[in-house]
Amino acid sequence: MLRHALLALLQSDVPGLPEHRVANMFNPLASPGASEKEIALLTFAVTGAIFVVVAGLIVFAMWRFRRKPGDDERQEPPQVYGSNQIEVAWTVIPILIVFVLIGVSARVIVGVENASPPPATVKLTLVGHQWWWEVDYPEFKVHTANEIHVPVAHNGSHATYLTLESADVIHSFWAPQLAGKVDLIPNRQNFTWIDPSEPGVYFGNCAEYCGTQHANMLLRVIAQEPADFNRWAAAEAKPAVDDPEMAAAKAMYQSLSCVNCHTIRGTSSRGTFGPDLTHLMSRETIGAGVLTNTHEHLRAWVDDPQESKPGSLMPSMKLTDRELNQVVAYLETLK
Amino acid sequence: MASIDYPLDRPRQEEEAHSFSESLYSWVATVDHKRLGLMYVVSALIFLVIAGIMALVIRMQLMFPDGHVVGPDTFDRLFTMHGTTMVFLVGMPMVAGFSNYLVPLMIGARDMAFPRLNAFGFWIFLFGGLLLYFSYIGGGGLGGAGSAPDVGWFAYAPLTSKAFSRGAATDYWALGILVSGAGSIASAINVIATTISLRCPGMTLSKMPMFVWVMLVDSWLILIALPPLSAAQIMLLMDRQLGANFFDTRAGGSAVLWQHLFWIFGHPEVYILIFPAFAILSEVIPIFSRKPLFGKPAMVGAVVAIGFISLGVWAHHMFAIGMTAWSNTFFAAASMLVGVPTGIKIFNWTATMYGGRIRYSVPMMFCCGFLLHFLVAGLTGIMLAVAPFDWQLHDSYFVVAHFHFTLIGGLVFALMAGMYYWFPKVSGRLLSEKLGKWSFWLLVVGFNMTFIPLHFVGFLGMPRRIYTYTADRGWNTINFVASIGALIQAVAIACFAWNVLYSLKKGEHAGDDPWDAWTLEWATTSPPPEYNFEKLPVVRSGRPLWDLKHPHDPDWKYE
Numbered sequence: 001m002l003r004h005a006l007l008a009l010l011q012s013d014v015p016g017l018p019e020h021r022v023a024n025m026f027n028p029l030a031s032p033g034a035s036e037k038e039i040a041l042l043t044f045a046v047t048g049a050i051f052v053v054v055a056g057l058i059v060f061a062m063w064r065f066r067r068k069p070g071d072d073e074r075q076e077p078p079q080v081y082g083s084n085q086i087e088v089a090w091t092v093i094p095i096l097i098v099f100v101l102i103g104v105s106a107r108v109i110v111g112v113e114n115a116s117p118p119p120a121t122v123k124l125t126l127v128g129h130q131w132w133w134e135v136d137y138p139e140f141k142v143h144t145a146n147e148i149h150v151p152v153a154h155n156g157s158h159a160t161y162l163t164l165e166s167a168d169v170i171h172s173f174w175a176p177q178l179a180g181k182v183d184l185i186p187n188r189q190n191f192t193w194i195d196p197s198e199p200g201v202y203f204g205n206c207a208e209y210c211g212t213q214h215a216n217m218l219l220r221v222i223a224q225e226p227a228d229f230n231r232w233a234a235a236e237a238k239p240a241v242d243d244p245e246m247a248a249a250k251a252m253y254q255s256l257s258c259v260n261c262h263t264i265r266g267t268s269s270r271g272t273f274g275p276d277l278t279h280l281m282s283r284e285t286i287g288a289g290v291l292t293n294t295h296e297h298l299r300a301w302v303d304d305p306q307e308s309k310p311g312s313l314m315p316s317m318k319l320t321d322r323e324l325n326q327v328v329a330y331l332e333t334l335k
Numbered sequence: 336m337a338s339i340d341y342p343l344d345r346p347r348q349e350e351e352a353h354s355f356s357e358s359l360y361s362w363v364a365t366v367d368h369k370r371l372g373l374m375y376v377v378s379a380l381i382f383l384v385i386a387g388i389m390a391l392v393i394r395m396q397l398m399f400p401d402g403h404v405v406g407p408d409t410f411d412r413l414f415t416m417h418g419t420t421m422v423f424l425v426g427m428p429m430v431a432g433f434s435n436y437l438v439p440l441m442i443g444a445r446d447m448a449f450p451r452l453n454a455f456g457f458w459i460f461l462f463g464g465l466l467l468y469f470s471y472i473g474g475g476g477l478g479g480a481g482s483a484p485d486v487g488w489f490a491y492a493p494l495t496s497k498a499f500s501r502g503a504a505t506d507y508w509a510l511g512i513l514v515s516g517a518g519s520i521a522s523a524i525n526v527i528a529t530t531i532s533l534r535c536p537g538m539t540l541s542k543m544p545m546f547v548w549v550m551l552v553d554s555w556l557i558l559i560a561l562p563p564l565s566a567a568q569i570m571l572l573m574d575r576q577l578g579a580n581f582f583d584t585r586a587g588g589s590a591v592l593w594q595h596l597f598w599i600f601g602h603p604e605v606y607i608l609i610f611p612a613f614a615i616l617s618e619v620i621p622i623f624s625r626k627p628l629f630g631k632p633a634m635v636g637a638v639v640a641i642g643f644i645s646l647g648v649w650a651h652h653m654f655a656i657g658m659t660a661w662s663n664t665f666f667a668a669a670s671m672l673v674g675v676p677t678g679i680k681i682f683n684w685t686a687t688m689y690g691g692r693i694r695y696s697v698p699m700m701f702c703c704g705f706l707l708h709f710l711v712a713g714l715t716g717i718m719l720a721v722a723p724f725d726w727q728l729h730d731s732y733f734v735v736a737h738f739h740f741t742l743i744g745g746l747v748f749a750l751m752a753g754m755y756y757w758f759p760k761v762s763g764r765l766l767s768e769k770l771g772k773w774s775f776w777l778l779v780v781g782f783n784m785t786f787i788p789l790h791f792v793g794f795l796g797m798p799r800r801i802y803t804y805t806a807d808r809g810w811n812t813i814n815f816v817a818s819i820g821a822l823i824q825a826v827a828i829a830c831f832a833w834n835v836l837y838s839l840k841k842g843e844h845a846g847d848d849p850w851d852a853w854t855l856e857w858a859t860t861s862p863p864p865e866y867n868f869e870k871l872p873v874v875r876s877g878r879p880l881w882d883l884k885h886p887h888d889p890d891w892k893y894e
Contacts, residue, residue, distance in 0.1 A: 022809035023796030025727045033727075040724045047714040054681065058706050061688040065624070066695060076885075077692045081893060082630035082683075090682045091633075094675045102668040105721045109667065112723055113660035130499075164657075169494045170590055172655060172730065176796040180726025181655045185591065186493060186584035190657035203808070207730045207798040208655075209487045211494060212407045215801035311407050 017222065018200045025176040029202070030153070030194045032112065032179035039108045046101060117193045118159040121226070122150060125163045128171030128184035128206070130313060131213035132275055132288040142236040143263070145275030146288045148221045151229040153195030158226055164190040169211060175204030175221045183208055196223035201284075212311030218289030232282075239266030240278045241333055249330035252323060261314070264334065274314060280334045287312065299328045366450035367865055371457045372436030373761065376754075378461055379428040386420035387828060389413045391821055394785075398818035400806040410802035411485035415508075416467075418488030421742070423512055424464045426608040429750055430557070431456065431522040433611050434550040437757070438526055440856035440863060441544045443535025443872040448528035456521035463515025470507035484508035487800065489601060490571075492582030492593035497575055506575055509568040516561050516568075523554035523561075535855070537874040542894070544854045544877065545617035545628055548635050552642050553610035556603050559646065564600035567593065591656060598649035606645040609741060612709075612749030613638060613680060616702050619752050620684050622852045623699035624691030627878060627890070629683045637676035637683075644673045654725045663722040670720035677713055681706060696850075697771030701752035704779055708744025712737060715790065730800075733793025736786045743782055743824075751778070751831065758835070759849045763861040764842030766834050774830035781823030788813040788820075853878035 020029070028034045065077075126148065127134040135144045150160040164173055166184040173192065174181035182192040196202065206217035224232065242250075253259075254268060261274035269277075280286075283293055287309050291297040300307060303324055304316035319327065353361070362370060393413050396404040405413065435453065439446055447453045467484075474482045484504040486495050495505045530551045534543065543551075571593075573579035580586040582593045621628045628634060650658065650666040658666075684706060693699065715737040719725050728734060751774070758766050792813040797804065804810055848857040857880060859868055876882055876890035 021807045024809070025794050025796065036723045036727050039721055040718070040727070043718050043721050043724055047717050051710065051714055054678075054685075054710055055707060058681075058685050058688075058703075058710070061685050062693065062703055065688055065691050065693050067692045071692060075692075076625050077690055079627055079888075079890075079893075080629065080690060081627055082633065082686075086686070087630050087633040087679070087683075091675065091679055094678045098671045098675055101717070101721070102671055105667055105671075105723065106664040109664050109722045110660045113663065169499055170491055174730075174796070174798065176727060180723065181729055182657055182726070183655045185656060187587070187590065188657070204796065205798045205801065209411075209491070209494070209730075209800040211499060212411060212485075214411075214798075215407065215803050 017224070018198075020177055020200050020202050023176040023203050025180075028177050029198050029200070030178040030196045031117075032192070032194065033177055035108065035112055036180050039105060042104065043101075046097070050097070117161070118153065118157055118195060120161040120193070121158045122160040122229075123163070124148070124150075124160065125165060126173060126184065128164075128166040128168070128173075128210070128217075130168050130211050131206070131217040131309075133171075133217070133219065134167070134275065137233065140233040140237055142233055143265075143276040144236060144279065144283070146218075146220065146285065147283050148219070149229060149232055150194065150196060150221060150223050151226040152199050152223050153197060154226075159193050159195040161191065161193045164192065170208045171206045171210050171217065172208035173204070173219070174207035175202045175219055177202050178204075178221060181207045194221070196221070199223050199225060199228075213309055216288060216290045216309050218285075220285065220289060236279050236282065238279075240264045241335055242266065243333045246330055246333050249326040249333075252326040253330045256317065256319070256323065256327065258317070258327070277331065277334060280331055282335060295328070295332065298331060299324065302327055302331070366446070366454045368435050368439050368447045368450065368453060369761075369863060369865075369867075371453050372432045372434075374457055375428040375432030375435060375460070378464070379425045379432060382420050382424040382428075382464065384828070384832075386417045386425060387825065389417040389420070391825055393417065394818040394821035396802060397804075397814050399815065400804050400808075400811055402803055405802070407802045408485060411487075411800075412483040414800055415484050415487050415490075419467065419484070419508065419512070420464075422488060422604065422608070423515055424460075424467070426742070426746065427515070427519050428460055429746075430550075430553060430607060430611050431460070431519065433614070433750075433753060434526050434554070435522065436761070437856060438529055438547050438550055439533065440760075440859070440867055441547050441854050442530060442533060442538055443855045443868060443874065444529065444533035445867050445871075447525050448533055449525050452521050453525050456518040456525065458518075459521070460515045460518030463511045463513070463518065466514060467507060467511030470504050470511070474504035474507055475502050489597050490593075491597075492571075492590045493584045493588070495571060495575075495593075496583045496585075498583075498585065506572065509571050509575075513565055513568040513572075516565050519557055520561050523557035526550055526554040527558070535872050535874060541632070542874060542877045545631060545634060546614040546854075549610050549614035549617065549638050552638050553607055553614070556607050556610070556642050556645070560600045560603035560607065563596055564604075567596035567600070570596075591653075594653050594656065595649070598652045599646075601652065602649040603642075603645045605738070605741065606641055609746055610638070611753070612705060612746045615749045615753035615756070616684055616705060618854065619698045619702050619756050620687050622756075622850050623694045623696060623702070624688045625694070626687055626691045627853075627881075629686035629689075631877065633679060634683050637679040640676040641673060644669060644676070648673060651720055651722075651725070654722045655729045667720050667722045671717060674713060674717055674720075681710060681713075696755075697766070697768055697775060698752040698756035698850075700772070700775045701748045701755065704775065705745055705748040705752065708740055708748060708782075712740035712745055715740065728793060730798055731793035732789045732797045732799055735799050736789035736793065739786045739789075744786070748778070751775070754831075754835075756850065757856075758838070759845030760856055760861050760863070762839055762842070763845055764838050765845045765849060766838045766842060770830055770834040770837070774827045774834065777823055777827035777830060781820045781825075781827055784820030784823060785817045786820070788816050792817075848880070851884075853881040855879055858883075 026037055028037050125136040133146050135148050151158045153159055164182055164184040166186040171184040172181045178194040182190050200223055202221040204219035259269040259271055261271040263270050263276045265278040286293050286301050290309050305312045305314040306316055396402040470483045486500055486505055530547055570581045574581050574583055580588045582588045584590050617628055648670045651670045654663055719728055755766050755771055792810050795809050797810050845861050847861050855872055876894050878890045882889035
């Protein structure tokens with residue numbers, strides 16, 4: 001409990017954006033989510049009416065025709081075998097209801113899927129990995145991970161298009177307040193789009209079971225004003241900060257096997273198995289959202305990721321204290 | 336006039352005492368459909384308890400945020416084994432068990448058409464189940480990686496490929512299901528052959544009890560739906576053992592192919608599982624309402640229609656894979672269409688109660704529970720069929736709540752009704768009404784307490800199959816309430832188990848026909864002799880015992 005209170009405190013002052021941690025699909029803040037909510041409400045109305053009528057009939061029959069204490073045990077009620085008229089009635093009426101529902105939802109399905117979404121200002125590729133998200137913005141030359149920055153959409157422009165791919169197993173992109181889910185499937189490209197209407201951090205999860213740490217494959221979509229987004233993208237596109245005072249720490253990092261999995265652009269660290277660390281310190285979280293990006297957490301994570309995310313594919317490298325201090329010190333320069 | 340000769344309430348034959356080894360041998364070597372049926376049901380109940388305990392551990396882990404009851408790997412194995420066990424080792428043997436025990440009795444036959452195939456079916460099913468559970472010991476394989484399968488009960492590729500599922504756990508999963516599936520197919524063939532060829536004189540198809548009709552359609556559905564699953568399991572085993580690369584995406588295989596093959600089986604499968612519930616309700620509701628089943632021809636038509644439509648809805652499990660708008664629309668429409676025949680069934684059961692004189696014994700109470708729960712499950716099913724709504728609901732806890740409403744609120748309630756109803760036939764003793772009412776009300780409270788709230792946590796973005804969550808996502812209260820509900824359900828099941836054990840020894844003697852029923856199984860002794868009927872019955876209507884009990888107002892005058 002205390003840990004969470006502390007986390008909440010720490011997080012609230014980092015991004016300066018409202019956080020939507022409770023991802024209520026009935027409080028959508030983007031067009032796809034809003035149209036899904038609309039059809040959900042329509043479905044509620046239809047099924048709710050059916051429920052009231054049918055449950056009412058069942059309960060009425062249950063209550064009205066119960067055996068009462070005074071009834072003659074041997075007396076059988078009139079034996080009724082059925083009625084063709086009634087059968088026809090309760091076949092035809094549901095068929096009509098179903099056809100209305102099919103018609104309406106067909107319109108929405110085709111509408112949503114074949115709609116020409118607002119023109120894109122940002123196109124990004126989201127690649128699912130066991131258990132983190134690779135986020136690439138080819139037009140901006142930005143490679144990052146786990147936190148998806150997008151511009152806020154104004155007046156039907158500035159939508160973000162996502163191309164969804166997977167590097168290993170099936171994952172699923174789901175930020176309920178923005179859009180319903182679309183799977184990330186290996187050997188296949190899927191597409192979706194979002195146009196958040198308000199700045200904020202929108203929480204979500206991987207929604208297709210993808211192995212041990214499926215639960216901690218958390219999603220954050222960070223919607224910013226277009227100007228802020230552009231500033232962020234420009235900063236991310238730069239190569240890593242090269243602080244001459246940190247040369248020793250950097251050399252330590254380069255000498256370890258970290259480089260086999262992680263990329264830090266502008267250095268010889270070019271692995272692609274794990275998240276790009278070029279601007280690690282610009283991210284709010286580490287480990288796909290399991291920890292906030294503080295000094296203590298970063299140190300604990302580098303020391304042994306299995307502690308906070310058991311099963312994570314990043315092993316504990318059994319670094320000595322000195323190695324650990326230097327690696328963390330170097331990572332903390334990657335603003 | 337054909338002679339009606341099934342005397343009721345004959346003196347009970349006392350069984351001779353046997354030594355333990357003799358009676359063990361008699362059970363192992365038996366080809367008697369009643370004993371095989373019982374063994375199916377008892378093994379299903381044992382697996383139900385095992386998988387139920389797994390569900391309890393899952394709920395304890397999720398009771399509070401950041402739970403530490405089990406770790407992620409154990410949790411993944413738990414939900415995989417829970418789902419696999421409940422579907423393949425509880426639901427399927429319940430189908431086989433109920434149809435084995437009751438179909439020959441209801442159609443006035445002395446056994447199933449192929450008694451030895453029947454025994455083969457049971458033992459191969461049990462062997463498949465044990466093979467699956469052996470994975471807890473052997474699943475590590477030579478490398479010692481892993482134990483039980485942890486790929487989820489629908490085991491999506493490529494999570495099942497060698498690269499992501501090391502050890503032998505997934506092989507045991509595929510083999511266990513493949514083998515027990517052979518048992519289900521054997522039993523389905525047997526039920527079909529039995530109903531086609533062994534009905535007693537006078538029992539035309541239209542006079543066959545509704546239970547037998549539903550089981551007949553169910554068996555056809557098993558026969559059509561299981562082979563694609565077996566094919567998929569064999570392909571998966573070839574992938575893993577022989578490098579066939581059907582589903583290995585890194586070698587150009589297709590992840591979506593597995594989903595199609597699995598759900599072509601998987602959607603009919605949920606109807607295969609719920610059909611016994613339809614069968615039981617169609618017998619129990621008329622007896623306790625004291626009226627014949629309303630609109631029986633329409634009920635038969637509806638169950639055939641459900642069977643057909645269920646073969647064309649599978650891709651509604653795949654709305655999120657990025658199909659074209661037209662495929663989504665087709666599968667949404669087909670899925671909603673199932674609602675029509677299902678609605679007809681609910682209406683007809685209600686109409687059967689309408690105008691009746693309903694006796695609320697425990698079996699009838701469970702039937703009423705079924706009707707209301709199944710109505711909710713059907714309506715949430717319509718919500719899931721609306722593809723754009725499903726993009727939000729898919730793989731969330733809403734789906735978990737939906738299918739537990741069909742399978743617990745529906746199937747388990749109906750199985751309870753069936754077990755309370757036929758226990759006296761099987762054992763000669765009645766189950767205690769008092770304990771039965773306790774187990775009913777506890778199950779109603781516990782079940783709804785668990786699964787109504789879980790719909791809502793789905794709306795709040797909680798995906799299924801996560802082993803942990805943080806306290807800031809708005810999911811805490813609901814998960815806590817759901818876990819308490821799970822504990823109450825466990826008490827309800829314990830109540831039922833105690834009732835069975837107690838009543839077997841000390842229950843009230845039932846006589847041959849305790850419910851004043853109308854179908855042929857009540858025309859023989861309780862328990863029935865090995866040959867079922869001394870003299871094969873001859874029937875003239877759908878309710879032979881009604882004719883016998885009301886010689887001045889028999890059914891055959893109206894049929």
